[in-house]
Amino acid sequence: MKYKILCSAVVIAFCSNVAWADEARENRHDIEIEKQKISKKINAANIAVNKAAIAAIQLTPGPQGPQGVAGANGTNGVDGATGAQGPQGLAGAAGATGAQGLAGADGTNGVDGATGPAGLAGVDGTNGTNGTNGTDGAVGFNGADGAVGQTGPQGPQGPAGSTGVTDPVALNAAICALYDAAGAARPAICPYAVGDTGPAGGTVFYITNGGLNGFEAGPQMGPATWGCQNTPIAGAHTSSGAANTAAILAGCATPGIAARVADAYVSPNGSTGWFLPSTTESSYMRLEKSALGITTQVYYTSTEWSAAYGIKYHFFDGNQTGQQKQNEAALYFRPVRAF
Numbered sequence: 001m002k003y004k005i006l007c008s009a010v011v012i013a014f015c016s017n018v019a020w021a022d023e024a025r026e027n028r029h030d031i032e033i034e035k036q037k038i039s040k041k042i043n044a045a046n047i048a049v050n051k052a053a054i055a056a057i058q059l060t061p062g063p064q065g066p067q068g069v070a071g072a073n074g075t076n077g078v079d080g081a082t083g084a085q086g087p088q089g090l091a092g093a094a095g096a097t098g099a100q101g102l103a104g105a106d107g108t109n110g111v112d113g114a115t116g117p118a119g120l121a122g123v124d125g126t127n128g129t130n131g132t133n134g135t136d137g138a139v140g141f142n143g144a145d146g147a148v149g150q151t152g153p154q155g156p157q158g159p160a161g162s163t164g165v166t167d168p169v170a171l172n173a174a175i176c177a178l179y180d181a182a183g184a185a186r187p188a189i190c191p192y193a194v195g196d197t198g199p200a201g202g203t204v205f206y207i208t209n210g211g212l213n214g215f216e217a218g219p220q221m222g223p224a225t226w227g228c229q230n231t232p233i234a235g236a237h238t239s240s241g242a243a244n245t246a247a248i249l250a251g252c253a254t255p256g257i258a259a260r261v262a263d264a265y266v267s268p269n270g271s272t273g274w275f276l277p278s279t280t281e282s283s284y285m286r287l288e289k290s291a292l293g294i295t296t297q298v299y300y301t302s303t304e305w306s307a308a309y310g311i312k313y314h315f316f317d318g319n320q321t322g323q324q325k326q327n328e329a330a331l332y333f334r335p336v337r338a339f
Helices: 002-059 168-182 241-251 258-264 279-287
Strands: 203-208 213-217 221-224 298-304 309-314 320-324 331-333 336-338
Touching: 203 279, 213 279, 221 258, 241 258, 241 298, 258 298, 258 331, 279 298, 279 309, 298 320
Parallel strands: 298 331
Antiparallel strands: 203 213, 213 336, 221 331, 298 309, 309 320
């Protein structure tokens, strides 16, 4: 019995506790619901306050901010259709008067009027300059010789002349000297020999035609260059120094070159016609270098080796070698003249 009662009490107590726990849970749930409601009301109030604040901010504009950077220009749109032509505007003010135009062509001459009465005679003008005399007429024929006059008395005897030359060699030399002094070609009785003074005042070093023709050499000249480096000279490859010199002067304008200096030489007696000798004429000079007094080892010639080289002649052994026309040292030379 006691056990049953005890069990009943325990059950009652347990049930009471369970009921109390359920009630407590319900109370806590109700409280939580109330909290949520209160929180929602607070949030609603805050939202209303925020809305009011936002409205107040929107109603009060702040200071204007700085202008932003201009954006890139957009693509031009398609041109619109041309509109209808508007009404004509009012006439503008008259422009300034333009420049006078060109004179028009002369009109046709009118009919000449009647001739008026003659005017008074004007004052005579100044005499003009005399014209140039005309060409003299042809000379007339000589008149007939007059009668021979009487013979006059004999005049006094003149002074005695100088004693004539009786040595034929000396006579011949005197005659030849007269030809040389006159600058005339020597006759057959006056031939030149190697070592003689030639007709132009040079030294004869080569003779032909029995001494009536040949070559004479002038004084040593230079130094000078051949001229026109790397320029070919047409016609400067002959055995004739005169022809070579003429070709060089025609093909090379450089002043002061050997050929030009030789060509311009005038001997003391006024003779011209000198030229720069060829290799052939230089070889004749080498054979008579003692008569010419040549001590220089190398002389320039007028013979061209190539576009870059002229030929120099070695008087100690007769060799012929090239010398750059302009880029190497200048050389001496002797002008030559033919007679």
